[in-house]
Amino acid sequence: xxxxxxxxxxxxxxxxxxxxxxxxxxxxxxxxxxxxxxxxxxxxxxxxxxxxxxxxxxxxxxxxxxxxxxxxxxxxxxxxxxxxxxxxxxxxxxxxxxxxxxxxxxxxxxxxxxxxxxxxxxxxxxxxxxxxxxxxxxxxxxxxxxxxxxxxxxxxxxxxxxxxxxxxxxxxxxxxxxxxxxxxxxxxxxxxxxxxxxxxxxxxxxxxxxxxxxxxxxxxxxxxxxxxxxxxxxxxxxxxxxxxxxxxxxxxxxxxxxxxxxxxxxxxxxxxxxxxxxxxxxxxxxxxxxxxxxxxxx
Numbered sequence: 624x625x626x627x628x629x630x631x632x633x634x635x636x637x638x639x640x641x642x643x644x645x646x647x648x649x650x651x652x653x654x655x656x657x658x659x660x661x662x663x664x665x666x667x668x669x670x671x672x673x674x675x676x677x678x679x680x681x682x683x684x685x686x687x688x689x690x691x692x693x694x695x696x697x698x699x700x701x702x703x704x705x706x707x708x709x710x711x712x713x714x715x716x717x718x719x720x721x722x723x724x725x726x727x728x729x730x731x732x733x734x735x736x737x738x739x740x741x742x743x744x745x746x747x748x749x750x751x752x753x754x755x756x757x758x759x760x761x762x763x764x765x766x767x768x769x770x771x772x773x774x775x776x777x778x779x780x781x782x783x784x785x786x787x788x789x790x791x792x793x794x795x796x797x798x799x800x801x802x803x804x805x806x807x808x809x810x811x812x813x814x815x816x817x818x819x820x821x822x823x824x825x826x827x828x829x830x831x832x833x834x835x836x837x838x839x840x841x842x843x844x845x846x847x848x849x850x851x852x853x854x855x856x857x858x859x860x861x862x863x864x865x866x867x868x869x870x871x872x873x874x875x876x877x878x879x880x881x882x883x884x885x886x887x888x889x890x891x892x893x894x895x896x897x898x899x900x901x902x903x904x905x906x907x908x909x910x911x912x913x914x915x916x917x918x919x920x921x
Contacts, residue, residue, distance in 0.1 A: 685722035689719045695709075696736050708741075709745035713745075713754075716733040716737070716754055725762065730757070734754050734771055737751040737754060738779045755768045765796070773786045773790040783814040787810040790806050810823075824842045824843050825839075844889040844911055845914050845915060847888075848888045848905060848909075859901055861881065890910050894906055
């Protein structure tokens with residue numbers, strides 16, 4: 624599908640209408656806040672059905688459903704509900720990309736939304752991969768989709784072999800950047816090596832999409848947290864080696880001058896120490912959790 628360019632008059636009319644609609648909806652929401660449960664039931668859940676309903680307005684409808692997707696994700700991410708969070712995310716993304724199969728932003732951002740582990744997302748890496756594969760069927764030469772599938776495998780499923788396969792596939796596609804080939808080789812040789820993970824995340828920091836850059840920044844902070852946990856665990860073990868007993872709290876390590884103060888993770892939340900299991904972990908409520916598993920330090 625190729626979106627036709629609107630005329631100048633059409634653009635003015637569309638934005639004028641959107642501005643009026645936005646003001647009306649804002650006033651309505653201020654006076655009559657919509658009940659969230661009812662609102663969650665107002666979506667068509669089959670892309671083929673909505674395509675027939677929208678007729679030739681599919682591109683505009685795709686934009687509307689993409690906005691709905693972002694609203695749904697944002698609201699549920701802030702929600703404290705224990706059940707039903709992100710339940711509409713996958714069908715909304717399917718609707719959006721069925722209406723506009725060339726909607727690159729929906730595929731790439733949507734895949735990140737789906738793969739994010741709770742509480743920041745539904746933790747559905749397989750659904751994330753399926754969405755990107757749908758994008759590849761529509762645009763077989765879009766190297767970004769193949770790369771992103773590799774990223775999902777690398778970061779979320781821990782299947783480094785599949786990650787390397789997808790990085791290699793991406794590297795062979797037209798206009799793929801030169802760094803993907805070496806990334807595939809590093810992934811295949813080293814698996815979940817943190818050095819390789821940092822290399823990949825540093826490359827993603829150059830992405831033009833802000834949310835992908837934010838995901839990469841968060842991933843780098845998570846790797847820093849993993850490094851810090853290793854060092855703190857080593858300090859706990861050294862305390863036992865020197866004293867014959869494990870510390871009961873961080874203050875024991877401070878008094879022994881093994882650490883300077885209660886340690887904070889990169890998000891400025893204190894690390895947790897379990898005096899029963901003698902293990903170090905992220906503190907409860909840290910925005911960096913859950914940390915990715917399987918990443919060896921070197």
